[in-house]
Amino acid sequence: MWTKRRQSLDQALLRLVDFGLAGVMFIAPYFMGGRQPLGQLVLVSIICATSVVWTIRQCLFAKCRWSWCGAEPLLFAALVLIVVQLVPLPEWLLGKMSPALTDVLPLWTTQADGPVNIGRWSQLSLTPAATRGGLVIFLAYAMLFLVVSQRVQGEDDVERLLRWMALAAAGMAAIGIAQFLLSNGKFLWVYEHPFRNTRNAAKGPFTNENHFAHFLALGIGPLIWWLQRSQSDSNKRRDHREHGQSLSGSKTLDRAGEPSTRAGRVHRRQRKPTDVGGGWTTSHNRSPQQIEKIALSVALGVVAFAGLLTFSRGGVIVVFLATVVCVGLCARASLLGRKSLVLLAGVALLVGTALLIYGSETLSHEIASIGTGSLDELDQGAARRKLWRADFEAFVHYPLLGSGIGSHAEVYPTYYADYTDVEFTHAESGYVQILLESGLVGAAWLLCAMAMVGYWCVRSLVYAGSKRSTASAVAIVAGLSTSAVHAVWDFVWYIPACMSLTVILAACAGRLSQLVAAKASPDSATTQTPASCRVMWAAATLMVLGLAVPMIQNRLAPALAAPYWDRYLSAVMALKASPVKTDDDTSVNRLLPLVEQTLRNDPDDARANLKMAGLCLRRFELDQKSTENPLALAQIREAALASQFPSRDAQEQWLSVVIGENRRHLDKAFYHVRRALELCPLQGEGYICLAELAFLEGSSETAAQACIDQALRVRPYHGAVLLAAGNEAAFDGDIPRGLQYWKAAFHQDPEYQSQIIELLAPQMSASFFLTEFEPDLSGLQRLYAHYLTIGRDDQARELAPQYVAIIEQQANGETGQAAAQLWYQAFTVHQFLAMGPQATECLQRAVECKPDDSDMHRALAAQLLAQQHFDEAIEQFQWCLRREPADESLRQGLANAYRQRLSVPAAVTSVKPNPAPPLR
Numbered sequence: 001m002w003t004k005r006r007q008s009l010d011q012a013l014l015r016l017v018d019f020g021l022a023g024v025m026f027i028a029p030y031f032m033g034g035r036q037p038l039g040q041l042v043l044v045s046i047i048c049a050t051s052v053v054w055t056i057r058q059c060l061f062a063k064c065r066w067s068w069c070g071a072e073p074l075l076f077a078a079l080v081l082i083v084v085q086l087v088p089l090p091e092w093l094l095g096k097m098s099p100a101l102t103d104v105l106p107l108w109t110t111q112a113d114g115p116v117n118i119g120r121w122s123q124l125s126l127t128p129a130a131t132r133g134g135l136v137i138f139l140a141y142a143m144l145f146l147v148v149s150q151r152v153q154g155e156d157d158v159e160r161l162l163r164w165m166a167l168a169a170a171g172m173a174a175i176g177i178a179q180f181l182l183s184n185g186k187f188l189w190v191y192e193h194p195f196r197n198t199r200n201a202a203k204g205p206f207t208n209e210n211h212f213a214h215f216l217a218l219g220i221g222p223l224i225w226w227l228q229r230s231q232s233d234s235n236k237r238r239d240h241r242e243h244g245q246s247l248s249g250s251k252t253l254d255r256a257g258e259p260s261t262r263a264g265r266v267h268r269r270q271r272k273p274t275d276v277g278g279g280w281t282t283s284h285n286r287s288p289q290q291i292e293k294i295a296l297s298v299a300l301g302v303v304a305f306a307g308l309l310t311f312s313r314g315g316v317i318v319v320f321l322a323t324v325v326c327v328g329l330c331a332r333a334s335l336l337g338r339k340s341l342v343l344l345a346g347v348a349l350l351v352g353t354a355l356l357i358y359g360s361e362t363l364s365h366e367i368a369s370i371g372t373g374s375l376d377e378l379d380q381g382a383a384r385r386k387l388w389r390a391d392f393e394a395f396v397h398y399p400l401l402g403s404g405i406g407s408h409a410e411v412y413p414t415y416y417a418d419y420t421d422v423e424f425t426h427a428e429s430g431y432v433q434i435l436l437e438s439g440l441v442g443a444a445w446l447l448c449a450m451a452m453v454g455y456w457c458v459r460s461l462v463y464a465g466s467k468r469s470t471a472s473a474v475a476i477v478a479g480l481s482t483s484a485v486h487a488v489w490d491f492v493w494y495i496p497a498c499m500s501l502t503v504i505l506a507a508c509a510g511r512l513s514q515l516v517a518a519k520a521s522p523d524s525a526t527t528q529t530p531a532s533c534r535v536m537w538a539a540a541t542l543m544v545l546g547l548a549v550p551m552i553q554n555r556l557a558p559a560l561a562a563p564y565w566d567r568y569l570s571a572v573m574a575l576k577a578s579p580v581k582t583d584d585d586t587s588v589n590r591l592l593p594l595v596e597q598t599l600r601n602d603p604d605d606a607r608a609n610l611k612m613a614g615l616c617l618r619r620f621e622l623d624q625k626s627t628e629n630p631l632a633l634a635q636i637r638e639a640a641l642a643s644q645f646p647s648r649d650a651q652e653q654w655l656s657v658v659i660g661e662n663r664r665h666l667d668k669a670f671y672h673v674r675r676a677l678e679l680c681p682l683q684g685e686g687y688i689c690l691a692e693l694a695f696l697e698g699s700s701e702t703a704a705q706a707c708i709d710q711a712l713r714v715r716p717y718h719g720a721v722l723l724a725a726g727n728e729a730a731f732d733g734d735i736p737r738g739l740q741y742w743k744a745a746f747h748q749d750p751e752y753q754s755q756i757i758e759l760l761a762p763q764m765s766a767s768f769f770l771t772e773f774e775p776d777l778s779g780l781q782r783l784y785a786h787y788l789t790i791g792r793d794d795q796a797r798e799l800a801p802q803y804v805a806i807i808e809q810q811a812n813g814e815t816g817q818a819a820a821q822l823w824y825q826a827f828t829v830h831q832f833l834a835m836g837p838q839a840t841e842c843l844q845r846a847v848e849c850k851p852d853d854s855d856m857h858r859a860l861a862a863q864l865l866a867q868q869h870f871d872e873a874i875e876q877f878q879w880c881l882r883r884e885p886a887d888e889s890l891r892q893g894l895a896n897a898y899r900q901r902l903s904v905p906a907a908v909t910s911v912k913p914n915p916a917p918p919l920r
Contacts, residue, residue: 020050034496037558125404134405148507169219173306213315221478430487561602616669684715719749820850
């Protein structure tokens with residue numbers, strides 16, 4: 001009885017472990033691929049729970065052993081690397097291991113008597129909170145790898161995991177196609193991402209279609225393996241049945257007197273006219289094997305079709321690569337028979353047909369760009385090349401141990417000189433990011449890990465003594481090779497849903513290589529721990545439990561904060577996109593509670609702390625306007641520094657009188673900006689905020705300049721930092737230096753371009769701007785509009801000729817709506833300059849580029865009427881009235897045109913504008 005209970009308990013625990021592994025494949029990926037904090041929390045929780053169950057089982061049963069796979073030292077080495085990046089180091093050791101920190105963070109290496117005392121930076125990681133999160137994710141991957149390595153005890157276990165992976169890919173593909181064809185813009189019809197939607201491509205729960213395609217590509221090998229295995233099993237069963245019938249059948253005479261067998265009679269009795277080649281039949285009574293082959297063929301087609309519906313060059317490449325590697329290796333090993341190849345060709349034909357029906361044009365354009373072989377086509381705008389160049393420059397500064405796991409998003413802007421409105425959260429290459437974040441030590445670790453996995457794959461293929469083992473090895477190799485190749489130009493290793501499948505494949509490769517080697521050479525059996533070492537397993541259980549709790553806590557805080565942060569980002573995007581400018585008081589009241597909720601759940605969010613500081617400063621400025629002393633922060637700071645108070649208490653008494661209750665906003669801002677910089681010292685805007693608030697601690701006049709200098713070290717190309725540096729230089733009376741910073745900021749960010757124009761346009765002429773700043777079209781547009789807004793029409797008129805010339809030049813290179821808008825813009829400038837014929841010509845060009853736009857036809861009719869081209873004006877009014885017959889203003893305009901044509905007999909009618917198109 002006790003033995004049966006122990007066996008039942010053993011099987012129950014094993015089922016729980018298998019359920020956990022299935023959860024990694026089937027549940028965790030649907031939480032936005034694990035890229036969002038909630039998805040990471042789900043993945044970490046599942047892996048921790050599975051690991052605890054596994055160690056408990058090992059502890060309870062004496063027969064359980066530890067099978068060494070050889071990767072344990074590498075996992076320990078990676079753990080040590082991340083821990084070293086996090087632990088505080090003495091100054092002399094930190095200087096030797098990362099000498100560039102002294103140059104990048106001079107304000108953090110200043111002694112206590114420096115201008116600003118914000119402490120000393122003592123960690124190799126420049127983003128400790130992100131590195132701790134990376135440590136948690138790495139520990140989860142390591143646990144997953146070790147559990148799979150121990151759970152796989154035979155080839156049946158490997159095959160079970162491959163089947164699950166195939167099913168996971170097929171299910172993900174079906175969801176992706178359904179979401180794309182029936183999209184409401186939300187992921188899984190529920191989650192609305194601040195920046196992404198599901199309408200333009202098949203993505204599934206992934207924010208990036210490339211990552212969705214990678215997940216599918218990892219399942220293509222297992223799907224082809226399963227299909228091949230099903231066909232092979234079907235052939236074996238048929239051969240075995242025919243062989244058994246031939247042995248058991250006794251000879252007899254048929255009705256014609258010919259020798260026969262019972263098997264033959266049975267065979268004739270079973271054959272039907274509906275039987276057609278290869279075991280496929282039109283009969284309604286299909287065998288389970290036939291149903292399985294049909295289902296697998298459909299699943300493979302669905303996965304391939306979903307991969308193509310990503311409309312992504314990278315996605316198409318990895319899907320094609322996984323297919324080619326798997327089919328090629330199967331063909332080399334003679335695993336695919338003629339029927340299997342015909343079946344795969346049929347699947348490809350059906351997928352191609354489906355693609356012709358939906359989406360072929362978009363995909364063909366993407367594939368055509370691959371065929372050109374041009375880097376400019378493959379990397380439009382050289383975005384990846386610019387990013388990788390910046391990453392390599394950063395690597396030179398942190399060559400040994402890197403800048404810290406998870407630090408890429410904060411490190412690369414220091415070296416990225418070109419303006420872009422896109423933030424590269426990752427390096428667009430797993431190899432480049434590992435080199436940057438973990439240095440040469442991390443790169444060496446990666447090479448060793450890849451060499452070990454490659455050795456496992458080769459050994460599995462070489463020592464496979466049966467087609468069954470070879471087929472499993474081929475499926476694993478297809479997935480791992482796809483991961484290795486795709487990581488060259490994408491950050492798929494940083495997508496938990498994709499990486500968890502890769503980890504499972506790697507663990508299967510290690511165990512399969514041991515299993516096939518043990519069959520080939522019994523002396524090479526896996527090294528195992530003694531069976532009676534329960535103390536070790538008890539300790540392991542306690543250790544896993546001790547790790548699981550802080551790991552889940554680490555991911556829980558960001559997961560709770562993420563909804564509020566998403567709402568904050570969505571609100572910011574909505575405010576920017578709104579055609580009606582929202583007043584500052586409304587926007588601050590809308591954004592401030594969302595950031596407060598974010599920080600309440602996750603106080604260690606560096607960016608949220610910085611945003612909170614900025615919002616508190618805006619709140620202070622708004623509240624100050626309604627006080628008896630409506631002094632701005634800059635005025636208060638200037639007065640405090642000029643007063644040279646004998647003590648800090650004296651300054652505090654003065655501030656309490658001048659500011660009153662609004663002081664709380666400054667204190668709150670000061671706290672959060674200090675906290676933001678403690679969490680990540682690379683946030684340049686934080687030093688700008690600190691420069692404005694440093695006087696609260698009684699700092700000297702040089703404190704602000706020290707903060708500005710530090711900001712320029714970490715964000716030399718950021719518009720806000722350059723603008724603040726220019727303002728500080730002008731505050732100190734150094735106008736030439738300030739102008740140099742302003743000019744740099746002017747070409748970095750359109751937002752700060754507008755601020756510079758608002759700052760300088762009231763005092764400076766148009767010719768000065770044209771000479772010093774050399775504005776592009778967007779800069780000219782903002783400058784021209786601002787001169788008109790502030791009433792400096794003379795400067796707008798001086799600027800207009802060069803402005804309109806650039807507009808027309810760019811309009812000539814555009815088509816459609818873009819060209820129409822530019823021509824209309826040129827029309828308004830010519831109209832301002834009272835150049836009627838040129839204005840009319842530009843408006844005609846706008847109508848020609850967008851012939852169905854009623855507003856432009858209406859404007860052209862009014863312009864032609866003003867220029868006394870009555871016949872053409874009448875044609876335009878009539879065209880508009882056919883569209884909007886109830887519009888009274890159009891009827892009045894048409895009547896006015898007729899009236900003026902009669903009253904002015906010598907009207908000019910030779911302009912011959914573009915005739916109005918027929919009503920559509």
